[in-house]
Amino acid sequence: MNSDRVDRRQPRQLESNQRRHKPDYALLMLSLSLLVVGLVVIYSISPGLAVQKNVSANYFVSKQFIAILLGVFSFLFTANVSLKFWQNIQNQLIVLAGISVVAVRLLGEKTNGAYRWIQVGGFSFQAVEFLKFALIIWLATFLYRRVLYKELGDSKKTLQPILVVLVIIGFTVAFLQSDLGSTVVLAAITISMSFVSGVPLKKIGMISAIGAIGVLLLVSSTPYRRQRFATFFNPQKDCLNEGYQACQALIAVGSGGLFGKGFAHDVQAYGYLPEAANDSIFAIMGEKFGFLGLIAVLSVFILFFSRLKNIMLRAPDVFTRLLVAGVLGWLSAQTMINIGAMIGLLPIKGITLPFLSYGGTSVVFVTAAVGLVFNISRYTLYDNGSATERGSHDNYSQRRGNGRTHHAYLSRRK
Numbered sequence: 001m002n003s004d005r006v007d008r009r010q011p012r013q014l015e016s017n018q019r020r021h022k023p024d025y026a027l028l029m030l031s032l033s034l035l036v037v038g039l040v041v042i043y044s045i046s047p048g049l050a051v052q053k054n055v056s057a058n059y060f061v062s063k064q065f066i067a068i069l070l071g072v073f074s075f076l077f078t079a080n081v082s083l084k085f086w087q088n089i090q091n092q093l094i095v096l097a098g099i100s101v102v103a104v105r106l107l108g109e110k111t112n113g114a115y116r117w118i119q120v121g122g123f124s125f126q127a128v129e130f131l132k133f134a135l136i137i138w139l140a141t142f143l144y145r146r147v148l149y150k151e152l153g154d155s156k157k158t159l160q161p162i163l164v165v166l167v168i169i170g171f172t173v174a175f176l177q178s179d180l181g182s183t184v185v186l187a188a189i190t191i192s193m194s195f196v197s198g199v200p201l202k203k204i205g206m207i208s209a210i211g212a213i214g215v216l217l218l219v220s221s222t223p224y225r226r227q228r229f230a231t232f233f234n235p236q237k238d239c240l241n242e243g244y245q246a247c248q249a250l251i252a253v254g255s256g257g258l259f260g261k262g263f264a265h266d267v268q269a270y271g272y273l274p275e276a277a278n279d280s281i282f283a284i285m286g287e288k289f290g291f292l293g294l295i296a297v298l299s300v301f302i303l304f305f306s307r308l309k310n311i312m313l314r315a316p317d318v319f320t321r322l323l324v325a326g327v328l329g330w331l332s333a334q335t336m337i338n339i340g341a342m343i344g345l346l347p348i349k350g351i352t353l354p355f356l357s358y359g360g361t362s363v364v365f366v367t368a369a370v371g372l373v374f375n376i377s378r379y380t381l382y383d384n385g386s387a388t389e390r391g392s393h394d395n396y397s398q399r400r401g402n403g404r405t406h407h408a409y410l411s412r413r414k
């Protein structure tokens with residue numbers, strides 16, 4: 001009897017002998033396409049960036065190429081390591097990520113009003129990218145266990161821990177690092193994974209409301225954030241100071257016209273548009289490729305996110321489904337925030353555009369996340385589960401009082 005009780009308390013994991021099949025190579029090709037486009041754009045603006053920084057003409061493209069090589073290794077690692085491995089190290093990951101975020105505040109330099117990087121030799125490390133990856137692993141394990149023990153509706157065991165995590169994230173990232181944009185992305189990860197796991201909508205609404213209140217407090221309590229939001233509503237009022245980046249981004253996108261200026265005739269990268277290779281790369285692409293080029297890039301992103309959604313819906317168990325949901329929430333939210341800021345739909349947030357922006361840490365952890373999903377795609381169910389599983393879905397959804405479903409892989413194994 002004692003041994004049975006212990007067995008029930010242990011969360012079940014994805015079985016290593018589960019049937020494997022061909023992974024989703026379309027996901028890999030879409031990711032590589034975006035990386036190549038980003039590298040080509042950075043190559044084309046490297047001379048302009050080099051003049052500003054007084055470095056060699058190949059400095060930026062060389063570092064981005066190295067970052068992509070490191071990203072390939074991170075992809076290969078996460079695409080081949082056992083999925084059980086992430087459950088086993090989830091506590092160590094989140095603790096190490098938290099320490100690295102605090103270390104950035106203590107050891108990093110303030111740039112554009114925020115502490116985001118630690119310089120290590122000639123390279124920089126952006127700890128919040130590591131935190132995004134670690135949060136997905138930790139939260140997937142946490143919610144997986146709540147599903148297993150049927151505790152998703154328990155406020156003490158589910159809602160309160162999630163709120164505590166959000167408060168800690170808000171303090172370390174938004175307050176210590178002054179990085180509100182990344183805080184919003186981390187909140188989007190948390191909310192998307194909570195939704196997919198089956199947390200009641202009322203509790204998700206409560207989490208969202210508390211998060212929104214926190215953002216309002218952070219904005220209202222900081223002068224430069226208040227100014228940034230005021231500039232968002234009327235960027236043309238102060239195009240030479242606070243609204244400079246927003247105005248120049250709109251000029252870059254608009255000046256590209258329908259077909260763009262091409263690689264040799266753009267001007268914004270030569271000291272006009274701030275962070276041309278990082279936050280503002282979408283605007284630079286608008287100048288180079290024009291409206292049709294941006295539509296093509298957005299189409300690749302849409303196809304990429306649709307592949308993620310497809311893998312999530314056919315994931316073999318709750319844990320892997322939550323992992324994919326976290327990656328989808330992360331990359332889609334960050335993409336929308338970055339692009340929205342460049343076309344004037346959102347305030348300037350200072351976060352990178354996945355795959356395309358210059359930055360080693362971002363490339364490494366984004367490709368690691370894609371590798372994780374690529375690994376999961378080897379085990380997806382072609383028919384979205386058996387009839388037994390679908391019955392478990394329906395019964396569980398009715399007990400919860402809403403129509404959202406999540407995989408009942410655990411139900412059939414009891």
